[in-house]
Amino acid sequence: MMYTPPISTITGLVLIVDDTPSNLEVVSETLGDAGFDIAIATSGDRALQQIERSLPDLILLDVMMPGIDGFETCQRLKANERTRHIPIIFMTALSDGESKVKALELGAVDYIVKPFYEKEVLARVSTHLQLSQLTKNLAAQVTQKAAELEASQLQLIQNEKMSALGNLIAGVAHEINNPISAIVGNVDAVQDYLNDLLGIIDLYAQTFPQPGAEIEDELTAVDLDYLREDLPKLIRAMKDGGDRITSISQSLRIFSRADSDTKQSFNIHQGIDSTILILQHRLKSNEQRPAIIVINNYDNLPEVECFPGQLNQVFMNILANAIDALDESSQGRSFAEIQANPNSIKITTSINNHYVKISIADNAKGMSEAVKQKIFDHLYTTKPVGKGTGLGLAIAKQIVEQTHKGKLSCHSILGQGTEFIIEIPV
Known part of the structure; x- marks a missing residue:
């Protein structure tokens, strides 16, 4: 005997696809009385159109219908990334083993042979909806644990x-x-x-x-x-x-500066200046380009309660990336061309709505929208093998947003440059 879960704990929208009015009436009444939301389609084509407008939680699907049959309807649903997760139960008069195997191979979760017993339909629908919900919950938990x-x-x-x-x-x-x-x-x-x-x-x-x-x-x-x-x-x-x-x-x-278990008062400008000093050797002129100009536009900021060592690491990652971008954009350009539009990094600080805002902008080549969407991803890097790990900006985002409850964002225009904006609550 199949176990029927408590109906009161299971909800969802069930789409019934059948061209026989009497079947639609019986199944709709049975599931409706049990508390399910019901949608109806009398053909495979209409079912596909209806699903485009509203995704059901489960589909009861007849096989023999005008137009495309149930097998073709199921195949199209399973080929669509948006609908492939919806559990499908075939409900048909075809009782031969070959039809059952074909249905299951197409991705159906169950197969009910007509004439059907109403309580059996209710039990199977309830069970598969519960399994679907458990699967979704498990997938969400796996995603959360992975993150x-x-x-x-x-x-x-x-x-x-x-x-x-x-x-x-x-x-x-x-x-x-x-x-x-x-x-x-x-x-x-x-x-x-x-x-x-x-x-x-x-x-x-x-x-x-x-x-x-x-x-x-x-x-x-x-x-x-x-x-x-x-x-x-x-x-x-x-x-x-x-x-x-x-x-x-x-x-x-x-x-x-070593971080303790609690946040400490910190002068943001001192942190930026110390980072620039450590990177000074990379800002100097070399055989490929003139010196990179650093422009400071500092506002009068209060000290911020933070983890100074971690924020300094954020400044280091972003400034080092800006220097890398300017080195790359200088390749193939003469000193005269670069001097006409000098390589520069502009650092601007301000305070707004109880947030300290630090903008670090370069005038390198910028990045495409596709690259910009991925730059904070774990292990993503555009640098050659051995030069970039893909961890710097991912770590920086974690430090700013998770550790300090702030925000790290990026604005970039291809051919013009890139700006990173760090916002830390005061």
Whole structure:
């Protein structure tokens, strides 16, 4: 005996396709009384037209009908991506084994032979609707679990990359910091000592206006007047260089800032500037192109509660991609052509509706609509093998939208450039 699920828990639209009015009346009344929504078609052609307007949850399909028969109707439905998932139960007077096999091979889920027993029809319809709903729920769960697994994998990759990069940069910054602090701290003392020594030389010159031929020759050889003029410049250049290295060390520490379990207040502009500094070597001119110009248009932003290390990774991925795009767009163009329309990256920040907005735009070749639709997909990349992993923008989107509840979007016009917009709630 076939189990009949509780009718009250099963709903759906059932399309009955039959050219016999008495069959339509009996089946419609039976299913309608059980709580199902009913639609009727008297031929295969009308059924296909009706399904185009409204998709049923299950189809009861006769075989022998005017026009296209039930087998042809089933074949067309199963060939259509939009309708192939709809369960079809054949309900026909054909009781031979060959017809049953053909029906099942075409994709039907069941086969009822006329004359039928109303309760059997109700039980089979209820069972297959429940199976269809369970299948849909299972597919949705599989899709959700796959998305969660992908997100988890991206998170692990992101954490590993940031941990390795952060440790490396923090170590470099620490190693730089100690010797440069010694140099910068001693430059002023060196300047004072040199001033004292030059003062003593002047005092000797006053006390011994005729130092003798040997000293006169040595003073001429070292050009004391030029030394007096140039030595302070050298010391000032050394101090400026030391201050620059100190600034680089500080930027490295900002970029590699470790994230705790809770969000921290962060200066967005410091994060962007530290990232640009790390990428400075890639912005310089090379054999293929002149230097890339970075244009900063910063608004007065408040500090943002966020995970600084992760946001810095987003800036790094987007800026590195912009440089890659400009390198690619420079191929085949002369320096003169590029200088007429310089390679540039424009970074604009603003605050609007409780969101900090960061725009990073380049003037490279842009991308097609088809590419733009896929750039945030896991493992999708347009770069050559070995250069791109297809993870950077996928990770960036996860950091912005899932971790920070913000939004990462892309606007691009082929031949004009690409703009990425990061929005972080304040």
